[in-house]
Amino acid sequence: MTISVTPRIKLAVKSEGREATTVRVGDFLVGGDRIAVIAGPCSVESREQMMEAAHAVKAAGATMLRGGAFKPRTLPYSFQGLGEEGLRILAEAREETGLPVVTEAMAPGEVGVVEEYADVLQIGARNMQNYPLLKRVGRAGKPILLKRGMGSTIEELLGAAEYVLHGGNPDVILCERGIRTFQKITRFTLDITAVPLLKEVSHLPVVVDPSHGTGHRELVAPMARAAVAAGADGLLIEVHPNPDEAKSDGAQSLRPEGFSSLMRELGPVARAVDRSL
Numbered sequence: 001m002t003i004s005v006t007p008r009i010k011l012a013v014k015s016e017g018r019e020a021t022t023v024r025v026g027d028f029l030v031g032g033d034r035i036a037v038i039a040g041p042c043s044v045e046s047r048e049q050m051m052e053a054a055h056a057v058k059a060a061g062a063t064m065l066r067g068g069a070f071k072p073r074t075l076p077y078s079f080q081g082l083g084e085e086g087l088r089i090l091a092e093a094r095e096e097t098g099l100p101v102v103t104e105a106m107a108p109g110e111v112g113v114v115e116e117y118a119d120v121l122q123i124g125a126r127n128m129q130n131y132p133l134l135k136r137v138g139r140a141g142k143p144i145l146l147k148r149g150m151g152s153t154i155e156e157l158l159g160a161a162e163y164v165l166h167g168g169n170p171d172v173i174l175c176e177r178g179i180r181t182f183q184k185i186t187r188f189t190l191d192i193t194a195v196p197l198l199k200e201v202s203h204l205p206v207v208v209d210p211s212h213g214t215g216h217r218e219l220v221a222p223m224a225r226a227a228v229a230a231g232a233d234g235l236l237i238e239v240h241p242n243p244d245e246a247k248s249d250g251a252q253s254l255r256p257e258g259f260s261s262l263m264r265e266l267g268p269v270a271r272a273v274d275r276s277l
């Protein structure tokens with residue numbers, strides 16, 4: 001084998017009899033034949049905004065709903081999220097659409113309440129090496145969507161996954177969301193190589209986030225198609241009913257029409273790599 005990671009990583013890597021793991025979310029198997037599409041706004045801003053987004057992504061064929069209630073923002077002056085009120089709105093959106101909900105927990109003390117409402121707990125890029133948080137979600141009863149840190153290597157991502165698996169939670173989905181490079185026009189550089197690389201060394205499902213990975217709405221669909229072509233098990237896409245008014249990440253958020261067209265374009269790409277939408 002020419003590609004390998006440190007043998008100290010035991011649980012996040014492939015082994016005999018453990019070639020591919022699927023993670024069950026409701027009746028959907030992430031890592032199975034169908035491509036998981038997790039869509040919704042960056043932040044839960046209001047009941048109206050979230051319901052409109054939820055119905056739009058459901059109608060276009062999304063498999064899960066996203067929306068941040070606890071938001072990791074670069075500045076303390078920016079919108080910090082609605083907190084538990086946001087979680088209640090997400091739960092209501094799940095009731096109305098039947099879509100499982102993915103949302104972030106930023107601190108060990110937040111995990112309990114997020115677990116009460118969410119179907120999948122997201123660990124954000126800025127927290128990929130927050131070891132107390134990783135240990136806490138290792139004891140959670142819900143699947144974890146683990147985002148790669150913007151300055152983290154593939155081995156470090158697998159090391160973070162190892163914490164969750166070692167803690168006793170077998171349900172980890174890895175997420176490539178772009179890394180920092182010298183390139184300044186895009187928000188990050190989406191590392192598509194991470195997809196076949198992770199699929200080669202790890203048994204865990206891999207999803208790609210072209211929204212944070214590019215920072216520009218125009219670049220989201222082409223990179224989403226590239227991710228599926230490269231073998232991703234799923235996508236995380238920011239969709240906002242009115243991106244110009246978004247409280248966070250408007251520039252990278254697709255409008256509902258853009259998301260519907262993307263869903264139509266993804267079908268043939270998925271079929272070309274023996275997957276379905």
Ligand code: PEP
Pocket residue numbers: 042068072123124125126147177212
């Ligand atoms: C997000 O998904 O809203 C988010 C904050 O992503 P990241 O942690 O990848 O920046």
Ligand code: MN
Pocket residue numbers: 042043212238248249
């Ligand atoms: Mn965002």
